[in-house]
Amino acid sequence: MSIFLLKLGEILLTSFNCGIIITTKRKLIILQSHGGNGEEEEMFGEFIKRRRVSQGITLREFCRRLNVDASNWSKVERGLLSPPQDEEKLQEIAQVLEIPLNSDSWKELRDSANIDAGLIPKDILSDQQIVNALPMFFRTIRSDKPTQEELEVLIEILRKDKDIEL
Amino acid sequence: MNYKDFRCAWIDKKIIWDIADRARDELWAKEKLPIDMEEIIELKLQLNVEPTHGLLNLIDMDAYLKMDLSGIVVDYDSYMEARYANRLRFSLAHELGHYILHKDVYLKLNLTSAEEWKNFIINVPEDEYGDFEWQANEFAGRFLVPHNFLKARLDGVIKLIKQNKELTTYLKKDPDAVLSRVSPVLRKPFGVSEEVIERRLKRENLWPPDF
Numbered sequence: 001m002s003i004f005l006l007k008l009g010e011i012l013l014t015s016f017n018c019g020i021i022i023t024t025k026r027k028l029i030i031l032q033s034h035g036g037n038g039e040e041e042e043m044f045g046e047f048i049k050r051r052r053v054s055q056g057i058t059l060r061e062f063c064r065r066l067n068v069d070a071s072n073w074s075k076v077e078r079g080l081l082s083p084p085q086d087e088e089k090l091q092e093i094a095q096v097l098e099i100p101l102n103s104d105s106w107k108e109l110r111d112s113a114n115i116d117a118g119l120i121p122k123d124i125l126s127d128q129q130i131v132n133a134l135p136m137f138f139r140t141i142r143s144d145k146p147t148q149e150e151l152e153v154l155i156e157i158l159r160k161d162k163d164i165e166l
Numbered sequence: 167m168n169y170k171d172f173r174c175a176w177i178d179k180k181i182i183w184d185i186a187d188r189a190r191d192e193l194w195a196k197e198k199l200p201i202d203m204e205e206i207i208e209l210k211l212q213l214n215v216e217p218t219h220g221l222l223n224l225i226d227m228d229a230y231l232k233m234d235l236s237g238i239v240v241d242y243d244s245y246m247e248a249r250y251a252n253r254l255r256f257s258l259a260h261e262l263g264h265y266i267l268h269k270d271v272y273l274k275l276n277l278t279s280a281e282e283w284k285n286f287i288i289n290v291p292e293d294e295y296g297d298f299e300w301q302a303n304e305f306a307g308r309f310l311v312p313h314n315f316l317k318a319r320l321d322g323v324i325k326l327i328k329q330n331k332e333l334t335t336y337l338k339k340d341p342d343a344v345l346s347r348v349s350p351v352l353r354k355p356f357g358v359s360e361e362v363i364e365r366r367l368k369r370e371n372l373w374p375p376d377f
Contacts, residue, residue: 133239145290145295
């Protein structure tokens with residue numbers, strides 16, 4: 001067993017079974033655990049979605065209040081796009097979610113935005129991830145099956161979606 | 167698996183109605199209309215809503231339930247623009263129908279690549295595909311238009327028709343023509359299209375009314 005002493009904010013990428021370890025002022029966080037027993041920390045997107053849903057705010061309403069693109073914001077909440085880093089935008093988010101500045105929740109929001117910025121994977125979606133995002137049935141205007149060309153366009157939309165930046 | 171042999175299990179309309187009624191009781195325990203599908207999908211069921219640009223423009227799709235059942239992808243413009251609110255409501259109810267009625271089918275189909283998925287969609291028999299869609303539509307209509315509310319609204323309209331001799335005559339001659347005059351009034355509280363209301367009235371044997 002190896003023990004590492006870390007300064008606040010220092011990041012250690014380990015090859016051991018507990019993934020990435022990050023220290024903050026408040027706690028030791030173990031992220032992207034690969035089979036270790038470490039507690040998985042809530043990502044920025046999960047944190048925001050949980051707060052938003054618990055306050056009964058739909059995605060559309062939330063994005064309207066923040067004046068952000070709902071398509072991109074949905075990706076932020078699902079961990080597919082990096083959270084905003086701009087302090088002003090983070091404060092606006094806190095305001096919509098009724099999180100008082102300087103509260104523990106505010107610190108958690110800001111810290112996780114900083115941490116997650118470096119963790120969002122930039123790689124191309126795997127075949128299985130693409131399949132998971134595809135439909136079995138579609139609601140269309142004409143109520144019949146799409147053409148092969150349309151199916152290919154949809155796959156392309158999903159692949160490109162991954163590359164969009166907030 | 168040979169997808170040409172893929173079959174949609176028959177579900178009687180009354181069973182679909184019962185499932186829709188029970189789902190509504192569970193998810194929308196309010197007397198309030200129209201039913202807020204975003205609240206049900208996002209806040210009650212905690213499924214993701216994933217607005218995507220170009221879905222309708224490029225490939226004629228309003229919405230779909232993701233294969234992993236984690237969320238519903240919706241066309242961005244239909245999602246954001248208030249003028250499409252009724253269409254979005256029906257789309258989400260339709261996808262909820264797939265989620266409730268066809269969950270087992272989704273979970274059983276173990277596709278591992280986009281090529282395999284394309285092969286599946288292309289080879290599923292058109293009639294079977296149509297049956298899945300029909301069932302989801304039947305669910306959505308019943309879910310958004312509760313029978314008792316529709317019956318009560320219709321009773322009010324019938325009273326008015328009875329007071330109007332001309333309309334009573336028209337109703338006997340051409341019930342569909344009269345229906346097209348009353349459906350714009352009937353549909354409003356439910357937040358659905360005239361087409362949905364007309365379909366509900368006929369499917370539930372409420373139209374033409376007995377005089």
